[in-house]
Amino acid sequence: MRILLVEDDAMIGDAVRNALRAEHYAVDWVRDGEMADTALRTGTYDLVLLDLGLPKRDGLEVLRALRSRHVNVPVLVATARDAVRDRIAGLDAGADDYVVKPYDTDELLARIRALVRRSAGRAEPVFEHNGVTLDPATREATVNGEPVNLSSREWAVLEPMLLRPGVVFSRAQLEEKLYGWKEDISSNAVEVYVHGLRRKLGADLIQTVRGLGYVIPKR
Ligand code: CA
Numbered sequence: 519m520r521i522l523l524v525e526d527d528a529m530i531g532d533a534v535r536n537a538l539r540a541e542h543y544a545v546d547w548v549r550d551g552e553m554a555d556t557a558l559r560t561g562t563y564d565l566v567l568l569d570l571g572l573p574k575r576d577g578l579e580v581l582r583a584l585r586s587r588h589v590n591v592p593v594l595v596a597t598a599r600d601a602v603r604d605r606i607a608g609l610d611a612g613a614d615d616y617v618v619k620p621y622d623t624d625e626l627l628a629r630i631r632a633l634v635r636r637s638a639g640r641a642e643p644v645f646e647h648n649g650v651t652l653d654p655a656t657r658e659a660t661v662n663g664e665p666v667n668l669s670s671r672e673w674a675v676l677e678p679m680l681l682r683p684g685v686v687f688s689r690a691q692l693e694e695k696l697y698g699w700k701e702d703i704s705s706n707a708v709e710v711y712v713h714g715l716r717r718k719l720g721a722d723l724i725q726t727v728r729g730l731g732y733v734i735p736k737r
Pocket of ligand 1: 525526527569570571639
């Protein structure tokens with residue numbers, strides 16, 4: 519999963535980025551509203567964590583521009599504890615939820631998981647498909663009821679596909695889930711992780727769509 523972190527405070531941004539990375543999210547961090555706008559026009563994200571008070575362009579402005587382009591990426595706005603009006607304005611401008619600063623990291627992560635599953639049209643917290651389950655909260659995976667160890671990168675490749683069976687993901691799209699900016703991408707990384715997943719979860723779960731990418735077929 520790839521997250522755009524929009525935060526102008528260096529200490530807060532650094533702490534949040536590290537917390538998200540520790541949970542194996544790929545994170546792009548921008549520090550002003552113009553950079554956020556550019557990133558949202560050029561990149562594809564699974565979620566945006568948006569501070570509202572930003573240099574160069576206000577967070578609400580960035581959010582309104584995003585929604586006016588009919589981009590429906592989930593947006594979590596960050597506001598000060600006493601800023602009720604900001605939270606209301608954020609939600610009414612198209613945010614899906616809010617968090618108050620200073621962040622409680624566990625709460626932030628839980629809200630992110632909730633938004634990601636809702637944006638995939640799911641309500642259940644554990645994803646199950648063809649005998650494979652993933653629990654994003656505990657990061658436990660099972661196959662036919664047996665626990666299975668997945669590396670963080672195997673998880674990063676599997677989760678988006680398991681969340682949306684029937685949707686074909688290109689190699690480039692899966693690479694985006696794996697890496698933030700400035701991280702080196704090895705050219706066959708996705709193939710390597712898909713190979714590992716097939717070995718652990720069964721050869722039939724992930725299918726190759728020639729010339730297009732990979733899919734977990736609907737039942
Ligand atoms: Ca700020």
